[in-house]
Amino acid sequence: MKSVKEFKVIARFQHNQKNILMKKISLLLFIAVFSFTYSVKAQTEAQKVEICSGIAGPDATYQKDLQVSLDAAQGNEKPPQAKYSMILQKDTKYRLTICTADDSPGRGYLQLVDGDKMLGATYDPKTGREFKGFDFDCQKTAVYHIFIGFVDGKAGNCIAILSFVKKL
């Protein structure tokens, strides 16, 4: 027959075991939920690229995607831009498309530059007119630069797609 003291020890032991078990379950569930959340986020990035590629149109063949995330300009500093250099070939119609993320504070824009000459942009700050993208009828094989930023220097997330449309 067990004494009161023995019962108390057993009860305390059982209580501690229960605590340890609950902690293990909580840890496992936390890892599981974290992994699931991370995987959902990762899948969404791929889906965003695919959706943006679809926005380019059925006549466009996806070639490259540029995923941009920028902080807002601080104080008087120049609004940040991401720069990419690409070779584009003559006698080719390309399409550049920009898709701003739903939760992006700023609206993304894209500029195509040849050397020091801007060829085209999805946003005209003078008129405020915006385009989802533009076609580029390339006649000179060269290295071009694509600049991506956010209107008014805000922070933002966006995806730009370079598509091949056709040979000219």
Next chain:
Amino acid sequence: MKNMIRKLACIVSCVLILYACKSGNSDYSSQLGIDDSTGTGEVEVSQAAMSQVVDNVSSPVEMAALIKAIGVPFSQKYMATTDNSDNYNTSFSKAFNLGVFGADLGYLNMYNKTSSVVEYITVIKKLAEGINVGQFFDFNTLKRLATNNENIDSLKYISVHSFNVMDKYLQKNKRSNLSALMVAGVWVEGIYLATQVYKDKPNKKLAEHIGEQKLMLSELLIILNNYQKDKYIADLITDLNTIKTEFDQVTITIIKGEPEQVIENDVLTIKQNEKSIVNISDEQLKKLISVTEQVRDKLVKIQ
């Protein structure tokens, strides 16, 4: 009861963790080891060098589109054979030939040759797994699309996107040397394709396109020179320089012009009036065809 709760929690957690691991685009750390026996292990390239890298040096889509546009019928003989694929034992040969077969896949997709796609994506999957980027190649979906001859646009999209994801992953995880090799493989196979087609069916646009590869090769060599300490890449540079020597005779003239912006039906089109004119003679083309053949055949046989 306790045991049951514990087991249930474990099962649920394992299922969710496995599901998370299956996602193709997770940002894996560089814990995945690679075959280091070639010396093409992790590589540190300065941020300044990386920021100068030019993209789109080689595009399987564009090369194949040009060949199709000039009316040349599809031919299997232009493509690399998959018979050698079991012999690619080093990271170098795997990464390079991954690019080669990527170019061939672009060619197959452009001509909607879905019956041959499965054979090539099988090899691509094997090579990609060999350099630990197989998880980014959506083999099952590509196989389904190709086998059922459905949705060619999705087939094209997933093919190109898979390669882009593999490329980005390699660059992010200090394996940009393998990314450079993949790009080199696509370029070599692309120019091989163009020169072989030109041999069979001379065409002015194709000749110009071949001549323009002078620029692409220059950019490719800039990328590869970052890794010239690697013996295999150094040898590749030597081989590519034999092609560059022939390109040195090709001249490209620029005729200045201002761009126009045209808006039609709310669609903005930039029409470029500045043009590049390629000056390449028949003799130069003949030499380029010959040297490209030699270099490409040598590289696809390397183990």
